[in-house]
Structure formats: C-alpha cells, structure tokens
Amino acid sequence: MASMSVDPRMTNEPAVPVRMTRGVPESVQQQIKAAVHKELIKRLDLERLSEFNQTRAGQQELFSLIQRLLSEHGIPLSSIERDKLAQEVVDEVFGLGPLEPLLSDPTISDILVNTYSTVYVERRGLLEKTNIVFKDNRHLMHIIDKIVSAVGRRVDESSPMVDARLPDGSRVNVIIPPLAIDGPILSIRRFGTSPLTADDLVRLQMLTEPMLALLKASVRARINIVVSGGTGAGKTTLLNVLSGFISEDERIVTIEDSAELLMRQEHVVRLETRPPNMEGTGAIRQRELVVNALRMRPDRIVVGEVRGAETLDMLQAMNTGHDGSLTTVHANAPRDALARMETMALMGEIRLPEKAIRSQIASAVHLIVQVARMSDGTRRITHITELTGLQNDIIGMNDIFLFEKKGLSSGGKVLGRFHSTGIMPRFNDKLAAAGIPLSAGFLQHSVEI
Secondary structure, eight states: OOEEEOOHHHHSSOOOEEEOBSBOOHHHHHHHHHHHHHHHHHHSOHHHHHHHTTSHHHHHHHHHHHHHHHHHTTOOOOHHHHHHHHHHHHHHHHSOGGGHHHHTOTTEEEEEEESTTOEEEEETTEEEEOSOOOSSHHHHHHHHHHHHHTTTOOOBTTBOEEEEEOTTOOEEEEEOTTTSSSSOEEEEEOOOSSOOOHHHHHHTTSSOHHHHHHHHHHHHTTOOEEEEEOTTSSHHHHHHHHHTTSOTTSOEEEEESSOOOOOOSSSEEEEEOBOOOTTSOOOBOHHHHHHHHTTSOOSEEEESOOOSTHHHHHHHHHHTTOTTOEEEEEOSSHHHHHHHHHHHHTTSSOOOOHHHHHHHHHHHOOEEEEEEEOTTSOEEEEEEEEEEEEETTEEEEEEEEEEEEEEEOTTSOEEEEEEEOSOOOTTHHHHHHTTOOOOGGGGGOEEEO
16 A cells, blocks of 8 residues: 655644555545645735636636646545546635536525534435535535625624525525524525526425416406415526516516515616624614605515515515516415515514404405425425405415325325315406406316326
8 A cells, every 4th residue: 555645845733644545535535625725825816716617618728737736746546536626626726616516406495504514405305414514614614605695695693694695596594603603604596597487386286276366367367476385496587487477568676685586577676684783783674664665666565575664565466466476475374474474574573453454455465375395305295375355364375276285196296186165356457457267177176196
C-alpha cells in the first residue's frame, strides 16, 4: 500500500500522513479542496473569477486551471478523483458546494440539511437520506450566507431565522443557533424550471377532468377560491395552475412572503414582504402589501399564503369588488381552513365579534379546494367544497367533489375513488352568466384509481 502526505503549503497545517487503500480518504479530500480553493482565489481576483463563470469556455478554462493546480502539488489522485475534486471546487466557487448535485437533479423536490453531517431529500413524495456532507458547520454557514446575501437578507445570532429564495425560485428557510440546538438547519423547497400544467395534474391523478373543468370555470367566472392543505401537499403548484386560467386582459397583483408564484400572464405586478433591517426596523408585512395592493387598481389579487392579520384585509378585498381572488392556507380539512381563517382574522388590531368574522368569510369565500399528500407520496385533491352562507352562526358547506381513500395496493400505492356528490353548486348561475354552465353529466362523475 502506498502512503502520501498532504502538502503543508496547501493547508496551513502540518503534513498529515495518510494510509492509502482505496482512493483518497474524505478528510484528505476536504483538505485538498479547501487548499485548492484558497490557491485559486490568490491567483485570480474575484472579478476575474466572475468573468470565467460567464461562458462555457471560461468555465472549462477554470476547470483546467484547477486540475493544473492539483498536478503542481503532486497529489496522487486518479483521473476520476481529480475530476471530482475539480468539479467540487468549481461548485464551491460559483455554486452551493455539496448541494449542487442535488440542485441539478430534477427528481428532487425538497433538500433538508440537518446540520453539516446529515442531508435528506424528497423524491416523488418520499424522504431518503443522502451521502452528502459538509466539512463542518462553518462550511454549511458559508453556503447559507451565499444564499441569503444574494437576496439582500442576513442571518446571524441577532436574526437566527430567515426566508430566502434561489435564482430558480426555490424557497429557502434557514434557522441557526441558538434556536437550532445542534447546528444550522437549511430547508430548500424546489420549484421546477418547467412548472406543472393542468394536463400534468390530471395525468398524475391529482384530480380528474371534470374537477379541473369546474375549477377552470370557477376562475374564469371570478369565483373566490382558497386552496387548503398541509406542508408539501401541493398548494402552490395548484395555485400556479389556477392562476393560469385568469384572462390576459386582467391586471393581477401577487403578494408573497417569498416570491414563488409563476404567473404566465403579461400584466402581473409582483410584491414581496421585507424582513426587518439590522436595527430591527423597516419590516414590511403581508398586511401592508394587501392594503397597498387595493390602491393599485387590481382586477385580481393573488396572495401566496395568508398567515396572520392580513387574512381580514384579504376577506374585505374579496367582498369589495375584487372577485376572483386566490390564496392558500395551511389546514387539514375545509372546515379546519375556515376555523384557521377566523383565528387569523382576529390576530389584527381590529377587534370584531366572531359572528362578524364568520359573516365576512361566508360572503367572501366561494370555494375551498383541499389538497393532501398521500402516504405513497402522491398528491390528491380530496375536497372541492362550496360555502353556502351563514346559518345559525355556522358557515354552511356543500362538498361538490370528494376523493375517497379505499386502502393500499400490495406495492403501497394508495387506492381510492374520485366522485361527485350529486350537488350542483349554488354559484352555477355565475358560471352560466360567464358562458360556462356545468353540464348535467357533471353530477354522476366517478373514477376509480
């Protein structure tokens, strides 16, 4: 067996003898990578590095330079190890280091970093552990700083939680010590460069053609819709599809905590909240943006998710001429969504009696679409439910479509049935006025999956 020492000129540390058996140990590779990275910064100023990354030829030249640096220091690496290390250095300089292979994998929808040594991903709705690791928590914090600084935000002990996004629109959440006990935690919710279309949702059996026809008609007839569901259930995906049915002739204002909606129309104004500055001031919350949006002559208001006092403003907007507005809410069932909206509307400074809030909800919201993630990772629309008004201080509801779970196949696939309840929605007259009434066959729909 051969032995080697990492050149002390490359690491600022004493030479470390390492016994070689199969390739270079991970600890030594980390030392080499850090040393080459540092040497690269010395030889090329940051502006020059940026130029290298502008073109494919520049990237290839940089890749060759890194390989040359490895050769100069006489480190005995195989060609595969050399290519791998060179690519990792490029990822460190221009990308997000160890996360780059995961970000380039289109099958991954979530990347969950639980401190430097543990990284999970979600593929097709199921979690799996990866072999990706960072050098240490300081290395992970360096990557986190690159992400948040790119969108003008910061994360430190005085501001240990932050929401951000990647250039491709993927949503990022970071929480660090002292709130995260074991070390920095990074969560990335990815959004594909080719968002799912309505046809894709039907193909993936998230809903059926008649259900899609009802939702499409409802959006075009300016029915106010709330998409409800748990984390990762597909609320934003469905909201993106529904927003695609809005006419090109309308002015749309979107309001989000972290911009992730992908509107296809041309006349769209996108608004995003702002966190507090280093002095703890200057924050702009969703509520202020909703109020301001009303002064911008919107035809439609689309709120990525209502989470607090802005719920009341959103309800008032729906009740004062901004029909056809869309939003999402975290809840496990349509009735839970109403209770949550009522609670959030009471979080503001305006103290209204519960009956008044319920009356606002009953008159503002026409349709709740409940989305759920099944145990096999698939997403299903489990309820399309109409609100029928306030009756004896209780908001009346009629289920129009349901998904009924019937069990699991031998392979663990969720089996069930989409079906209509036979109830014609009360807003069918609005659909008819818009020239898109529901057909009689709509009431007998049933599909087994």
